[in-house]
Amino acid sequence: MKLIFEKSKPGHGCAILPPLDVAACELPSELRRDSVLRLPELSETEISRHYTGLVHEVYGVNSGFYPLGSCTMKYNPRIDEEMAALPLFTGIHPLAPKEATEGCRRVLEEAGRLLGEISGMDAMTFQPAAGAHGEFTGVLLIKQYHDARGDEKRRKIIVPDSAHGTNPATAAMCGYEVVNIASAPDGCVDLEALKAVLGDDTAGLMLTNPNTVGLFDPNILEITRLVHEAGGLCYYDGANLNAVMGHVRPGDMGFDCVHMNLHKTFATPHGGGGPGAGAVGCKAFLAPFLPKSALMDGGNAIQVRAFAGNFLVVVKALTYILTLGREGIPQASETAVLNANYLMHALKDVFTPAFDRICMHEFVLDLSQYKKETGVSALDVAKGLIDHGIHPPTMYFPLIVHEALMLEPTETESRETLDEVAEIFRKVKEEGMRDPERLHTAPHGTSIGRPDEVMAARNPVLKAEL
Numbered sequence: 001m002k003l004i005f006e007k008s009k010p011g012h013g014c015a016i017l018p019p020l021d022v023a024a025c026e027l028p029s030e031l032r033r034d035s036v037l038r039l040p041e042l043s044e045t046e047i048s049r050h051y052t053g054l055v056h057e058v059y060g061v062n063s064g065f066y067p068l069g070s071c072t073m074k075y076n077p078r079i080d081e082e083m084a085a086l087p088l089f090t091g092i093h094p095l096a097p098k099e100a101t102e103g104c105r106r107v108l109e110e111a112g113r114l115l116g117e118i119s120g121m122d123a124m125t126f127q128p129a130a131g132a133h134g135e136f137t138g139v140l141l142i143k144q145y146h147d148a149r150g151d152e153k154r155r156k157i158i159v160p161d162s163a164h165g166t167n168p169a170t171a172a173m174c175g176y177e178v179v180n181i182a183s184a185p186d187g188c189v190d191l192e193a194l195k196a197v198l199g200d201d202t203a204g205l206m207l208t209n210p211n212t213v214g215l216f217d218p219n220i221l222e223i224t225r226l227v228h229e230a231g232g233l234c235y236y237d238g239a240n241l242n243a244v245m246g247h248v249r250p251g252d253m254g255f256d257c258v259h260m261n262l263h264k265t266f267a268t269p270h271g272g273g274g275p276g277a278g279a280v281g282c283k284a285f286l287a288p289f290l291p292k293s294a295l296m297d298g299g300n301a302i303q304v305r306a307f308a309g310n311f312l313v314v315v316k317a318l319t320y321i322l323t324l325g326r327e328g329i330p331q332a333s334e335t336a337v338l339n340a341n342y343l344m345h346a347l348k349d350v351f352t353p354a355f356d357r358i359c360m361h362e363f364v365l366d367l368s369q370y371k372k373e374t375g376v377s378a379l380d381v382a383k384g385l386i387d388h389g390i391h392p393p394t395m396y397f398p399l400i401v402h403e404a405l406m407l408e409p410t411e412t413e414s415r416e417t418l419d420e421v422a423e424i425f426r427k428v429k430e431e432g433m434r435d436p437e438r439l440h441t442a443p444h445g446t447s448i449g450r451p452d453e454v455m456a457a458r459n460p461v462l463k464a465e466l
């Protein structure tokens, strides 16, 4: 697709300025630019076609199936956007006087109360802008707690090897030493490995449950008990709350603080870089360490972002929770789990599940045998799926499964879609057996197929040279 600058034609345009009705004045020369400002010149039709063309280059949940595991790419109801677009919410200023922000404070309080109910926590902050940012905030709560008690030898945070990469990164960012423990063969926490590393230097444990292979750890109460017994605290990575909301609560599993990705589970679209919100909840004893925001009272020990965070994301979350209600919330997670199991079952004779047991909201396929036989990797299959009009699953994560494809279909997909998707996976698998080269070079129908992933991340070229 051509850049808007390449489409520009001198003299095209669509700006019709009103006649000048004030006295003309010259800008002082030092304020004037030396060269002509280079702006594309296009008619309104051309502009409209350009941006519509860009829309077609983008793949989102509104385009089709998007099973990106651990990311909960579900459809976000329109009503949540409508509420967040209300002028009384969009027009508010964080420094407005208290009497003018009463409604907004009500939103934060209600959302905090309901998310507290869902997560089993007593207090909440909406300051963090994302999940990783929430983890950072939560682990800082743990740190302040130990510091406040003068317990300075607690320098270690335990993280299982199946954890999301943000967990060890967070612990390191907070100045902790990260202690990795290997998962047991069933993908869950190895209790003996945990016991072996617990001690009076343990600051805490970071865990996601269900974990990143989509399994609920049956030993969770024992795990949190052991950590507490050693004097550590338990942090729950709640990015996967879509699997359990309305059924079990991190607070009841023994966790002391948690972050929830409002932009995964609670109706804010994501994947485009934000805005998001990583609401952080904690038990009452940690509440004094929460960030203080302009609109909500809290402690004032740390500050991770200005004011109340991405407030409109909270409006969407509150709308979502209120529209689903007490029955809808558990129904959503039930359907998410049902859909994942349905799809895992439908794919069983296509690719091998990494763990062949009932999963939660997501599951992992292990393509190592298929790769051995055909030379076609998980990456090739993911790229091949694009040619069939669906978004690839998460690849090569979690790290404990080689040639992993991780699928999270979510509750907003129909059975018909899941059947079609299973058929597409079957076709791609057969394609790889028949003509591996075609998958090595897939996708064939997109403007960009295989960027150099290292270069694309380390040295992104975001500006065209014209």
Ligand SMILES: *Cc1c(COP(=O)(O)O)cnc(C)c1O
Pocket (backbone or CB within 6 Å): 070, 071, 130, 131, 132, 133, 164, 166, 208, 212, 237, 239, 240, 261, 276, 278
């Ligand atoms: C998405 C995710 C995160 C990080 O959330 P961001 O908003 O992307 O920072 C952390 N943990 C898990 C398990 C996740 O799936």
